[in-house]
Amino acid sequence: MDQVNKLIERLGGVYLLPVAVSLIALVLIGVPSSWVTLTVAGLAMGMMIFLMASGLSLVFGLMDVLNFGHSAFVSFGAFIAASVLAWLGGWLGSDSIILNSMAILAAFIAAFQFGLAAGWFFETVVIKPVYHDHLRQILITMGALIVAEQMILAIWGGAPMSVPRPSFLEGAFLIGDVAIEIYRVYALILGGLVYIALYLTLNRTRIGLLIRAGVENREMVEALGFRIDRLFVGVFMAGSALAAMGGVMWAGYETLITPALGAEMMIVVFIVVIIGGLGSIEGTLLGAIMVGLVANYVGFLAPKLALASNMILMMVILLWRPNGLKPAVK
Amino acid sequence: MTTIPTKGDRIVKAAVLIIAGLLLFAPFLFQDIRSLEVAARICVFIVLVASYDLLIGYTGIVSFAHTMFFGFGAYGAAISLKQMGPGWDAVVVGALSGVLVSTIVAIAIGLLSLRVKAIFFAMITLAAASVAMVLASQLSQFTGGEDGITYKTPDIFKTATKLMVDDNNKVVRLFGVKLNGKLAAYYFVFATCLMLFLVMLRLVGSPIGTVLKAIRENEARAEAVGYRVVAYRTFVFCIAAIIASLAGTIYAMWLKYTGPDTTLSFTIMIDILLMVVIGGMGTLWGAVIGAVLLVLAQYYLRDLMGTAAEALHGIPILPYALEPDRWLFWLGIIFILLVYFFPKGIAGTIAERGAKP
Numbered sequence: 001m002d003q004v005n006k007l008i009e010r011l012g013g014v015y016l017l018p019v020a021v022s023l024i025a026l027v028l029i030g031v032p033s034s035w036v037t038l039t040v041a042g043l044a045m046g047m048m049i050f051l052m053a054s055g056l057s058l059v060f061g062l063m064d065v066l067n068f069g070h071s072a073f074v075s076f077g078a079f080i081a082a083s084v085l086a087w088l089g090g091w092l093g094s095d096s097i098i099l100n101s102m103a104i105l106a107a108f109i110a111a112f113q114f115g116l117a118a119g120w121f122f123e124t125v126v127i128k129p130v131y132h133d134h135l136r137q138i139l140i141t142m143g144a145l146i147v148a149e150q151m152i153l154a155i156w157g158g159a160p161m162s163v164p165r166p167s168f169l170e171g172a173f174l175i176g177d178v179a180i181e182i183y184r185v186y187a188l189i190l191g192g193l194v195y196i197a198l199y200l201t202l203n204r205t206r207i208g209l210l211i212r213a214g215v216e217n218r219e220m221v222e223a224l225g226f227r228i229d230r231l232f233v234g235v236f237m238a239g240s241a242l243a244a245m246g247g248v249m250w251a252g253y254e255t256l257i258t259p260a261l262g263a264e265m266m267i268v269v270f271i272v273v274i275i276g277g278l279g280s281i282e283g284t285l286l287g288a289i290m291v292g293l294v295a296n297y298v299g300f301l302a303p304k305l306a307l308a309s310n311m312i313l314m315m316v317i318l319l320w321r322p323n324g325l326k327p328a329v330k
Numbered sequence: 331m332t333t334i335p336t337k338g339d340r341i342v343k344a345a346v347l348i349i350a351g352l353l354l355f356a357p358f359l360f361q362d363i364r365s366l367e368v369a370a371r372i373c374v375f376i377v378l379v380a381s382y383d384l385l386i387g388y389t390g391i392v393s394f395a396h397t398m399f400f401g402f403g404a405y406g407a408a409i410s411l412k413q414m415g416p417g418w419d420a421v422v423v424g425a426l427s428g429v430l431v432s433t434i435v436a437i438a439i440g441l442l443s444l445r446v447k448a449i450f451f452a453m454i455t456l457a458a459a460s461v462a463m464v465l466a467s468q469l470s471q472f473t474g475g476e477d478g479i480t481y482k483t484p485d486i487f488k489t490a491t492k493l494m495v496d497d498n499n500k501v502v503r504l505f506g507v508k509l510n511g512k513l514a515a516y517y518f519v520f521a522t523c524l525m526l527f528l529v530m531l532r533l534v535g536s537p538i539g540t541v542l543k544a545i546r547e548n549e550a551r552a553e554a555v556g557y558r559v560v561a562y563r564t565f566v567f568c569i570a571a572i573i574a575s576l577a578g579t580i581y582a583m584w585l586k587y588t589g590p591d592t593t594l595s596f597t598i599m600i601d602i603l604l605m606v607v608i609g610g611m612g613t614l615w616g617a618v619i620g621a622v623l624l625v626l627a628q629y630y631l632r633d634l635m636g637t638a639a640e641a642l643h644g645i646p647i648l649p650y651a652l653e654p655d656r657w658l659f660w661l662g663i664i665f666i667l668l669v670y671f672f673p674k675g676i677a678g679t680i681a682e683r684g685a686k687p
């Protein structure tokens with residue numbers, strides 16, 4: 001038993017979990033082609049959720065601040081992107097892939113900028129006065145979430161809004177008899193790029209070093225003369241911008257968005273963050289992929305159970321590891 | 331922590347007594363159906379908010395699953411009344427099954443998450459509540475889905491039931507109020523709610539209540555003195571869940587209808603949060619004040635906003651900002667400001683007056 005444990009640990013430990021899950025699913029599903037489709041769908045979903053969840057997790061790890069209003073950034077990102085894309089309908093409808101990509105880029109930039117600005121505002125105005133007070137933090141960020149949702153209702157109205165998608169991201173391509181939606185591949189690539197960028201920033205730059213040090217021992221970093229509160233504003237802004245980007249991706253994926261989007265995603269994001277362990281990017285990615293895969297597999301194998309699958313997954317993992325799969329050192 | 335009652339304390343308690351008096355005579359004081367509706371809603375929400383206050387105010391843990399327990403009670407009564415027909419046996423079965431389910435779920439959630447971190451608890455309860463809501467709308471053969479269930483309550487609560495008849499076989503009027511089943515239903519709600527509230531007051535005044543306050547003030551110290559914090563928290567979470575479930579049963583009896591919107595929706599959770607924060611956390615009295623203010627505002631202020639919006643027609647922005655749809659927006663802002671500037675709420679702030687620093 002000990003030797004098996006050591007072997008698993010050497011091969012990657014908890015990182016093997018998604019692999020194990022997908023292998024079990026392969027046996028249960030039995031049809032390789034639908035298994036591949038489901039796996040790609042699960043990975044793409046996981047990547048989008050990762051974008052939304054990473055900021056929340058980092059902010060918590062660094063500053064012990066849990067932002068219940070995080071999902072507001074997601075919905076704002078989605079709606080801003082929808083507006084920008086509708087406004088640039090001409091570019092989007094044209095045949096040139098360059099113009100199409102420009103429109104999508106514009107949507108991303110708009111959402112990203114908004115995320116930065118809103119994150120700054122949120123951090124300095126709403127959260128700063130209630131550092132180190134979890135109860136009031138939860139209450140205040142919850143209040144902010146209510147206000148933000150109402151603002152979305154006031155600006156965009158309660159009716160569902162359709163999100164145009166450029167033609168080159170539509171449809172699917174076939175490998176053998178496996179159909180893979182292009183948008184999912186696109187989400188997978190984009191999410192992967194963001195993860196790599198985050199990983200390199202955190203592990204290869206000076207700022208990343210400071211952030212990791214701050215997560216581990218904030219006072220020590222402050223004692224060495226670094227202004228960790230400024231760093232925190234930066235992390236918060238980046239996290240909000242990432243959430244807004246996740247919202248853009250999700251809007252393009254769903255193609256029809258409602259103001260309830262934020263509230264729906266919030267639950268999933270929380271589950272991901274809890275599963276992954278608060279404070280670590282790797283854990284969040286792991287949690288997001290697990291949630292994405294399990295949601296897709298269960299949705300295929302037992303549609304009735306799909307609704308509760310995330311919750312069951314969370315319970316099982318919490319029973320096994322009460323602090324999540326890969327919590328930051330704390 | 332012994333506190334000498336201050337002048338402010340007395341004001342708060344007097345206010346609560348006045349509210350209790352008004353509620354007791356509500357059918358006679360405000361003689362229209364809508365007012366009675368408001369009064370019954372206030373009664374139920376006082377219990378619901380007070381039981382939530384046991385959690386948030388006395389142990390400092392934030393749960394978002396309180397409506398879930400409320401819903402368990404309501405759906406328990408609704409399903410059993412629908413299946414077994416209107417009778418007291420159905421009510422008892424429904425209430426008990428609601429309580430049982432609530433207790434089991436509360437213990438499971440409590441043991442799973444309370445030992446880790448208080449902040450996990452908030453997230454897990456939120457997730458659990460959302461699952462409960464989805465289940466209620468999906469299992470439509472039991473719960474009626476989005477439409478909910480309508481059913482009959484025991485005969486004594488029918489509007490047509492005559493409690494006392496005069497010689498001509500007409501309903502006796504007392505101070506102009508018909509003594510019919512509606513009145514019986516209201517007093518059933520009032521009496522059961524009062525009882526539950528008194529039980530909570532007793533609990534808070536007991537040695538357990540003192541331990542809970544100790545945990546809220548300093549968790550590590552309470553643990554060091556030898557109290558098992560997790561056990562106490564799980565216990566109080568269960569108690570709060572049971573009381574919320576009973577409140578749900580009472581509300582289901584009053585409304586004769588149970589659906590996701592009246593019991594499980596997140597809006598109700600937000601209402602409870604607002605009531606507890608507006609009223610003041612950590613004093614059951616605050617729950618009373620918060621529930622009364624917010625329910626009154628919901629029923630009357632919203633109409634007023636609509637009227638104001640129409641009256642200001644033509645002026646830019648203002649009518650738009652005062653539209654009844656913006657109601658939650660303003661509540662949210664008030665909520666944030668309250669948490670910043672008056673974290674003790676109305677009851678706590680008034681009670682501080684006259685206290686020696």
